[in-house]
Amino acid sequence: MATTRFAPSPTGYLHIGxxxxxxxxxxxxxxxxxxxxxxxxxxxxxxxxAEATKKIVEAFEWVGLDYDGEVVYQSDRFDLYKGYIQxxxxxxxxxxxxxxxxxxxxxxxxxxxxxxxPRYDGRYRDFTGTPPSGVxxxxxxxxxxxxxxxxxxxxxxxxxxxxxxxxxFIIARSDxxxxxxxxVAIDDALMGMTDVIRGDDHLYNxxxxxxxxxxxxxxxxxxxxxxxxxxxDGKKLSKRHGATDVMEYKAQGYLPxxxxxxxxxxxxxHGDQEIFSVDxxxxxxxxxxxxxxxxxxxPDKLLWLNAHYxxxxxxxKLAKLLEEFGLYLLSHDKREILLDxxxxxxxxxxxxxxxxxEVLETPESYDEKALKKAFKGEAAENLKxxxxxxxxxxxxHLPSDYHTLLERFVQExxxxxxxxxxxxxxxxxxxxxxPDLSDVMSIIGRDESIARIEKLLKSLEG
Ligand code: GLU
Numbered sequence: 353m354a355t356t357r358f359a360p361s362p363t364g365y366l367h368i369g370x371x372x373x374x375x376x377x378x379x380x381x382x383x384x385x386x387x388x389x390x391x392x393x394x395x396x397x398x399x400x401x402a403e404a405t406k407k408i409v410e411a412f413e414w415v416g417l418d419y420d421g422e423v424v425y426q427s428d429r430f431d432l433y434k435g436y437i438q439x440x441x442x443x444x445x446x447x448x449x450x451x452x453x454x455x456x457x458x459x460x461x462x463x464x465x466x467x468x469x470p471r472y473d474g475r476y477r478d479f480t481g482t483p484p485s486g487v488x489x490x491x492x493x494x495x496x497x498x499x500x501x502x503x504x505x506x507x508x509x510x511x512x513x514x515x516x517x518x519x520x521f522i523i524a525r526s527d528x529x530x531x532x533x534x535x536v537a538i539d540d541a542l543m544g545m546t547d548v549i550r551g552d553d554h555l556y557n558x559x560x561x562x563x564x565x566x567x568x569x570x571x572x573x574x575x576x577x578x579x580x581x582x583x584x585d586g587k588k589l590s591k592r593h594g595a596t597d598v599m600e601y602k603a604q605g606y607l608p609x610x611x612x613x614x615x616x617x618x619x620x621x622h623g624d625q626e627i628f629s630v631d632x633x634x635x636x637x638x639x640x641x642x643x644x645x646x647x648x649x650x651p652d653k654l655l656w657l658n659a660h661y662x663x664x665x666x667x668x669k670l671a672k673l674l675e676e677f678g679l680y681l682l683s684h685d686k687r688e689i690l691l692d693x694x695x696x697x698x699x700x701x702x703x704x705x706x707x708x709x710e711v712l713e714t715p716e717s718y719d720e721k722a723l724k725k726a727f728k729g730e731a732a733e734n735l736k737x738x739x740x741x742x743x744x745x746x747x748x749h750l751p752s753d754y755h756t757l758l759e760r761f762v763q764e765x766x767x768x769x770x771x772x773x774x775x776x777x778x779x780x781x782x783x784x785x786x787p788d789l790s791d792v793m794s795i796i797g798r799d800e801s802i803a804r805i806e807k808l809l810k811s812l813e814g
Pocket of ligand 1: 359549
């Protein structure tokens with residue numbers, strides 16, 4: 353039974369890197385029938401945490417990640433942290449440091465001049481004299497002076513840090529507020545974390561947090577530091593390449609199933625399987641199998657997965673989802689055929705809504721290039737004759753009826769299919785490309801097909 357958490361700093365929105373670690377943590381908790389908690393790390397940003405939390409919760413809801421219990425806000429817990437600071441002071445495991453900013457700066461400069469790594473020199477660690485007046489002290493924790501800090505990372509293996517690399521870091525600022533690594537360790541311990549899965553940008557916070565755990569006698573969780581997601585160019589993931597609000601994926605027409613599937617595979621695998629339902633993720637996921645090297649964001653793969661999930665979504669659900677994109681099909685009489693056709697062709701809901709609208713709505717204008725390409729030679733005459741053929745035909749209902757009519761038409765006129773296909777396409781949907789013409793005509797019906805042809809022919813005259 354694993355207890356895990358997602359602990360975002362409320363920076364405004366949930367981005368996909370965050371969602372990925374949240375997903376890994378959630379999967380591990382749910383798989384092991386443990387608990388998954390949400391904690392907002394808002395000690396610095398207390399003011400806007402409510403808004404940011406709302407956004408994170410909204411994104412969680414969209415993708416279907418649920419959390420247990422109430423959201424924990426660090427900003428509500430200052431008294432608790434203060435209690436632990438006092439405890440460490442009382443036990444002699446932490447101490448007041450009266451160094452001024454100027455003194456610290458000077459120390460840093462001297463160390464740098466000697467080509468040493470800047471670190472606090474411990475001058476107040478065993479101080480027993482009279483403290484200087486007029487300085488609000490910070491509180492520093494006593495870090496080990498020698499030896500090594502060792503922990504076994506579930507992804508990166510054994511991490512060993514020499515004690516000399518961690519100085520007596522500040523746990524309370526001069527205004528009494530606690531610092532980041534101190535509160536994270538306390539919260540993870542008090543919230544019962546057994547497994548901490550987070551980005552490897554936090555790897556070097558872990559030794560500091562371990563010092564806090566040890567000073568307070570807390571049991572250490574198991575740590576998993578997940579390598580970053582790189583952009584398609586192999587560099588840090590940029591906004592343009594996907595480092596953006598998770599809800600932006602919703603707006604772009606991605607299904608949450610596709611996004612989760614994409615994210616679970618960005619850094620984890622199970623054989624060569626690519627498609628994972630959430631149930632399968634739950635069955636196979638183990639954080640110990642997370643890759644130890646960085647993964648690369650591949651937008652084509654996300655599109656491919658999205659197309660897969662769109663294809664496999666029942667039509668009534670699709671119709672509902674498409675309403676977000678301004679397409680209302682729930683009571684449309686051609687709903688099934690429309691959705692059957694377009695779910696096979698489209699990679700996003702947005703694209704699907706646009707393409708369906710293109711079929712359902714009479715074109716307002718025509719693509720210039722398409723007009724030029726399609727209307728050469730006899731095109732207009734052919735189109736006119738086809739409108740006539742539509743008029744005269746009986747029994748035009750199914751796509752196959754229209755298909756037969758088109759075939760007969762090109763045979764009788766002894767023309768290649770393109771000679772009618774291209775102009776007809778421009779008339780019906782305003783451009784080249786798009787779905788099968790017989791499908792389009794069957795959906796909009798004979799009268800509308802004729803009306804669209806006449807509209808285009810008229811515009812050519814004008
Ligand atoms: N608040 C940190 C962040 O948003 C995460 C800390 C953690 O997971 O330990 O990057």
